[in-house]
Amino acid sequence: xxxxxxxxxxxxxxxxxxxxxxxIRFAQTYIPDISIAEDIVIDTLAYYWEHRRDIKNDxxxxxxxxxxxxxxxxxxxxxERFHYEKNNxxxxxxxxxxDFKISALSACDPCELYTNEVQEIVNHTLExxxxxxxxxxFMNRYEDISYPEIAKKLFxxxxxxxxxxxxxxxxLRAVLKDYLSFLIYLI
Numbered sequence: 001x002x003x004x005x006x007x008x009x010x011x012x013x014x015x016x017x018x019x020x021x022x023x024i025r026f027a028q029t030y031i032p033d034i035s036i037a038e039d040i041v042i043d044t045l046a047y048y049w050e051h052r053r054d055i056k057n058d059x060x061x062x063x064x065x066x067x068x069x070x071x072x073x074x075x076x077x078x079x080e081r082f083h084y085e086k087n088n089x090x091x092x093x094x095x096x097x098x099d100f101k102i103s104a105l106s107a108c109d110p111c112e113l114y115t116n117e118v119q120e121i122v123n124h125t126l127e128x129x130x131x132x133x134x135x136x137x138f139m140n141r142y143e144d145i146s147y148p149e150i151a152k153k154l155f156x157x158x159x160x161x162x163x164x165x166x167x168x169x170x171x172l173r174a175v176l177k178d179y180l181s182f183l184i185y186l187i
Contacts, residue, residue, distance in 0.1 A: 012049055019062065020045070023069055030073045030101045040072045070105055077102050118176065125175045129168055136161055137168035 020041060027037035044065055048055075055064060081098050126134055136154070139145045140161075147165070151158040 016045060027069050027073055030105050031076060040069060044068045044072055074105055121175050125171050129171060133164040133167050136164040140165055
């Protein structure tokens with residue numbers, strides 16, 4: 001039992017260390033007060049820790065946390081709007097800005113944000129690869145062409161194809177290490 005708690009604690013500490021600042025930046029996009037954004041993130045992480053056994057194992061923890069942060073931000077913004085309306089001290093522009101933040105956050109899909117972020121990293125990394133490596137990687141991974149077929153089409157040795165695929169995968173592993181290690185660590 002102690003080993004399980006130790007493993008869970010290490011997992012939580014890694015989650016906290018690796019993603020706390022990203023989560024705060026996400027919250028701060030809608031909640032400009034850094035201390036409130038930090039409180040929302042800390043409350044969400046604490047809630048997750050207390051209820052971690054109730055969450056399905058196949059749940060994407062990052063998406064779950066971003067969704068929880070989203071809802072806490074929405075609740076805060078709605079409460080702010082209520083207070084401002086009640087006091088009639090909010091100008092039309094400030095009211096419009098608050099409404100815009102509420103609607104933008106309501107439409108936000110944390111899973112999509114996370115997926116888009118990873119896809120941008122992959123695209124940027126692939127753009128930096130030498131053209132031959134990128135071409136061979138695309139042929140194999142995106143066009144589903146086998147190593148021997150690529151070698152034949154490009155008039156190169158199959159070992160050359162293997163080298164370029166390995167080079168591309170190594171570059172992707174390096175830039176995605178934070179994402180991959182975290183997901184593997186949770187599984």
